[in-house]
Amino acid sequence: DVKVTQSSRYLVKRTGEKVFLECVQDMDHENMFWYRQDPGLGLRLIYFSYDVKMKEKGDIPEGYSVSREKKERFSLILESASTNQTSMYLCASGGKSNQPQHFGDGTRLSIL
Amino acid sequence: GDSVTQMEGPVTLSEEAFLTINCTYTATGYPSLFWYVQYPGEGLQLLLKATKADDKGSNKGFEATYRKETTSFHLEKGSVQVSDSAVYFCALRNTGFQKLVFGTGTRLLVSP
Numbered sequence: 001d002v003k004v005t006q007s008s009r010y011l012v013k014r015t016g017e018k019v020f021l022e023c024v025q026d027m028d029h030e031n032m033f034w035y036r037q038d039p040g041l042g043l044r045l046i047y048f049s050y051d052v053k054m055k056e057k058g059d060i061p062e063g064y065s066v067s068r069e070k071k072e073r074f075s076l077i078l079e080s081a082s083t084n085q086t087s088m089y090l091c092a093s094g095g096k097s098n099q100p101q102h103f104g105d106g107t108r109l110s111i112l
Numbered sequence: 113g114d115s116v117t118q119m120e121g122p123v124t125l126s127e128e129a130f131l132t133i134n135c136t137y138t139a140t141g142y143p144s145l146f147w148y149v150q151y152p153g154e155g156l157q158l159l160l161k162a163t164k165a166d167d168k169g170s171n172k173g174f175e176a177t178y179r180k181e182t183t184s185f186h187l188e189k190g191s192v193q194v195s196d197s198a199v200y201f202c203a204l205r206n207t208g209f210q211k212l213v214f215g216t217g218t219r220l221l222v223s224p
Contacts, residue, residue: 031210042216090155100146101212103155
């Protein structure tokens with residue numbers, strides 16, 4: 001089974017802090033994704049990566065950056081956390097073509 | 113751009129009732145279609161998928177048929193159980209693209 005592991009289930013940070021969310025997958029997938037999930041809005045794509053050191057902006061990249069130094073690891077960075085970034089963050093990985101994406105359990109991030 | 117529209121919830125049913133959750137989509141090209149399920153406190157799990165018109169995806173008693181003429185992918189189950197209580201997301205992935213486009217999710221509540 002594919003395993004996508006997010007480093008924290010719950011995280012509380014303060015406004016202005018730099019926040020790192022880590023994600024690791026064990027299936028050698030080329031593609032990795034970061035989404036945020038908010039009530040009534042579903043899942044929205046923040047960034048994705050289709051190869052090491054490659055990244056593409058998703059639908060809501062403002063206030064975020066990403067890093068992919070190794071194939072199995074994809075990090076989401078909140079450069080200066082703000083209260084409107086309080087949300088559930090979901091990482092996913094996937095292969096090519098019509099293969100589905102596999103999700104981690106999510107990180108519920110609260111910015112105070 | 114591509115989009116997915118799901119019926120708003122919550123959908124409240126008694127155990128053993130018939131379930132339908134409507135999903136329609138707008139997309140250029142020939143997308144693959146997916147249903148994901150999110151149980152409380154967890155990430156998303158792939159429930160079923162269909163990659164071309166008239167394909168039927170099925171899993172755990174759930175079914176959905178890819179209807180190109182009506183641009184729909186409705187989720188059905190003949191007899192729901194309390195353990196099916198979750199949030200269900202319809203999603204599409206267009207040909208040549210890696211990103212998924214999600215609907216806003218439909219919460220299902222099944223009572224004994």
